Amino acid sequence: MKGTLAGMRVVDFSQVAAGPTCTMMLADRGADVIKIEAPTGDLGRQLGPPWQNGQSVIYMALNRNKRSVMLDLKTDAGIQAAMQLIVDADIVVESFRPGVMQRLGLDYETVRPLNPKLIYCSISAYGQHSPDAGKPGVDGIVQAVSGLMSVCGVAGGEPSKVQAPVIDMTTGILATLAVHDALLHRNATGEGQWLDVSMYESALQLQQTSLASYFSDREVPQPCGSGAPYSAPNEAYPTQDGWIMIAAYHPKRWHAFCQLLGLQEFENDARFHTSNNRVQNRLELAEIVAPAMQRKTTKEWLPIFEASDIICAPVANYDDVVASPTFAEGQYTESFIQKDAGRIEFIRPYSAGVVAQRGGGGVRPAPALGEHTEEILSGLSTLEAQRVQNNEDHERNRL
Structure with missing residues (x-):
């Protein structure tokens, strides 16, 4: 072309x-x-x-x-x-x-x-x-x-x-x-x-979104690791052998998430009842969720969450990324032979x-x-x- x-x-x-x-x-x-x-x-x-x-x-x-x-x-x-x-x-x-x-x-x-x-x-x-x-x-x-x-x-x-x-x-x-x-x-x-x-x-x-939030309330944002400052749970949690990024902040997904982790008693807890509550009490939520998540491996959890329409993904390193079917299907790499350096592989031009x-x-x-x-x-x-x-x-x- x-x-x-x-x-x-x-x-x-x-x-x-x-x-x-x-x-x-x-x-x-x-x-x-x-x-x-x-x-x-x-x-x-x-x-x-x-x-x-x-x-x-x-x-x-x-x-x-x-x-x-x-x-x-x-x-x-x-x-x-x-x-x-x-x-x-x-x-x-x-x-x-x-x-x-x-x-x-x-x-x-x-x-x-x-x-x-x-x-x-x-x-x-x-x-x-x-x-x-x-x-x-x-x-x-x-x-x-x-x-x-x-x-x-x-x-x-x-x-x-x-x-x-x-x-x-x-x-x-x-x-x-x-x-x-x-x-x-x-x-x-x-x-x-x-x-x-x-x-x-x-x-x-x-x-854009972070500064718009700051302009609205003039509160200086603080770092929150893998968490999104505007919703929770929307962050990475440890499993038995790795980490999974979870986005279960919509009410139906929050309900399913609590059911799957056996945390039904916390679903309507005043600290966690809404996404806004959960953002304000993110550290307390993590102390409750992390032990439950560590009962299974990443590979065991993923199909369980996906079956309940909970948005999730493993926290992948670069070895994991390039070995994934999604990466392979997308044909995202090309290579050329650089004189005196040999073969160079890179992400293909964006099309x-x-x-x-x-x-x-x-x-x-x-x-x-x-x-x-x-x-x-x-x-x-x-x-x-x-x-x-x-x-x-x-x-x-x-x-």
Whole structure:
């Protein structure tokens, strides 16, 4: 299936994770992504462990389907080449601190007259105009400052972060969405746009329900482990050999849950009669439920709960996940052979459930540093020729 962004050229000045996630998704959809790297390479190449034959698995996973051009932006020649690439591009993605591209003379206001249709996406920790715009930020830092870390972990425990880099991933996904919106706008008007995507705002978007609850009652939420702060039982309980996540907060399921665990006397207890009561007395409820749950193994409990329509699932580790029938049926992985590193397996490009794209293959491995420099730079048009062409196109779109 032809990619929806086939024919689009993206010049990618981003590094590490958030920006590369965005450009990876654009590349997965058929865009020609040209990754600009300093002579020292993307900082993401240094992320590890794990390493595979000395190469960062994280870097390789986030930079598939791209081409790499090595440019030294500290030199006039590097800036000139970068400018030519931008003038020829449909989309630019950059993740420098605000102000860096301006100092290089590659900022949106400078390049817009040369390429009025350009979609220019700036990804930063706090946004282009924030009081904290000049501060660096990575996933864990933004988890901390956005409040997300304060609600993770267990009550009374140390601050805890989500182990997956959820802010990086979410920022990359939201940046991709913003680029798609800008493309629709350009198709309608012929105009490009400057997009300001921040990790901080992405972290707030992740916490829509939590912050809405806070705005309602102004009560600062506290961590509650695996529990949902808005319903109970809706958390993980220990079994004889593992853990099961239980969602039995609706009245019928709460009734069935009590019956199956032999806890009928607690069903209408004033402390647990409603989900609201159970949330307020979550720790007391856990002290009663946990011993009952530990009478059977996870494998024994699951069919019992499922037969009574209690929503549940085992708390799976990654070995369990990849061995599951659901994972196998979904064909969620692909692989490629990375030069000098061997076979790399990764989660396949997201296809929004399009069955025809499952297991489509054809994914190119992450590029070596500067692998495509000569190939790409030798084909650049001159700035003056491209300026004339872009101005003519812009005038035609206005008529």
